[in-house]
Amino acid sequence: MSEDFKVKILLIEDEENVRESYVDMLGFLGYDVITADNGKTGLEVINRQPIDIVITDLNMPVMNGMEALRRIKKKNEEIQVIVITGFATIENAISAMKQGAFDYITKPVSLEHVKIVLNKCIQQIRSRRENEELKHLNAQLREINELKNKFITITNHELRTPLAVLKGYMDLLEMELEDHPSEDIQEYLGIISNTLTEMINMIEMMHDLSSFESLISKQNRTVFDINALADSLFKEIKILFDKRGVEFSFRGEQRPLFVNADQQLLKKAIRELTQNALKFTETGKKVELSVKFIPTKNQVYVVIKDQGIGIPHEKLDLIFEPFYEVQDVMHHFTSRTDFMGGGIGVGLSLVKEIIEASNGEIAVESKPDEGSIFTVILPLAEVSENVRVSSYTL
Known part of the structure; x- marks a missing residue:
């Protein structure tokens, strides 16, 4: 199992010695496992903490694996359930998959079979999480893009007019003082005029950015x-x-x-x-x-x-x-x-x-x-x- 991707596994098995052998097997593969001795206690574990994968036997007292599967899926569709079945009850395993089980493992349980099924299951969980993360990021990007466009629109509207008025009066002032003997005043007027021009250019560029993106999409x-x-x-x-x-x-x-x-x-x-x-x-x-x-x-x-x-x-x-x-x-x-x-x-x-x-x-x-x-x-x-x-x- 990849070190950067951890899953929580719940093992539901009523026979203690069999349960311990499964725990040893899963531990050998690098998984940490929580255990329960029947479907009812398994559901109680799920109610207390997040679980990614449930591995459950089908034949158990109190609450069997099929009923546990139905309740788990009703509570959380994203929990993947793998059922363990004997060859004689293979029809039950197929029925379980029709009700939402990810896969089944037949008895006697082999290490290689468990490894293959879990790898497939974890890959599906990883893909689902990555897709959810991408959807979330795309939603954030859309929101940021909408905020940016609103900001550009407001900035363009609120700043363009007063700056244009300032620039107009600045041009008039420059013409009135064109023959003024003071070089300092001429220099100051030039700096103010150039600064206003820069600000107007910046607003026009921001407006172009917004209109370009809108045109590209249409x-x-x-x-x-x-x-x-x-x-x-x-x-x-x-x-x-x-x-x-x-x-x-x-x-x-x-x-x-x-x-x-x-x-x-x-x-x-x-x-x-x-x-x-x-x-x-x-x-x-x-x-x-x-x-x-x-x-x-x-x-x-x-x-x-x-x-x-x-x-x-x-x-x-x-x-x-x-x-x-x-x-x-x-x-x-x-x-x-x-x-x-x-x-x-x-x-x-x-x-x-x-x-x-x-x-x-x-x-x-x-x-x-x-x-x-x-x-x-x-x-x-x-x-x-x-x-x-x-x-x-x-």
Whole structure:
């Protein structure tokens, strides 16, 4: 018996010498045993303490094994009962199993037979306990997830409005004091303004986390042109790169490339990857978004290549873990686009979820100080006259 998994066994046998021989046998196998001399005293033991397995003879005075079995199962279905029977009463053993007994052992009782039956019984108990523990843990996870979503919703609602008002008045104050001669005042205003912007960005990221998870659970899959979607995204976000002074380019195929996925989610995932590349690429360097068809694999590659700071080799396996950030958390500040700006550490984790939910994969190559290449790999969808093709615009 495994040392890390203990069971309590109750042995019910009316003949003292036979009972002692069974106790010796079970002790040899490594089990601690409680004994009772009939079904009635056996039930009294069960009422006083938890029991996992009952091994009982069928033929006993006061209360026989069959009646004990019925009462044990009525009291606690989870207690496993093994009956001991002679060859002449094998029909009784089968009847006992129909009433809920786990198995039966025939007389004369052999050590090997007892060992086999108990091992099977304990494995069933172990599996049941593990399943119950998993159910309990899943229930806890669902509860935690609901609390998290409520917290995010409340935080988003309660903080977004006052922060937006503060930021608005802060911007007005900065304009009013734009020509103020005091450098200290200008510096203080800048610090306050940047701090408010960070807080607003953090709230928006938390809102995105909640909405991403909701969308993943309610996918709306359609067939659409990923080449056109990437081109549309490029045009939408190029201004962010221009503001940072990072060169941003797009290269696509000359033909439509259809995939079957939730286009809103996939667009969010690619946007996250491109903005992530922007955050970790210095001014004056390049980021490229490209879409490629790989005919030998019948796959579409969406590639985001940057000349950023890169990722250390030992951290490549960690970047898709929830709440993990590559940069030093002691120097964290929140931003979607500023160089080395941080988030809440869930972006790449959600990206991976979205891509896998789209029957795709994501791969990454990176070298410190040289840059990174993220590749989204998607199966090419078959398009026939019966398939509805969606517009790529969102």
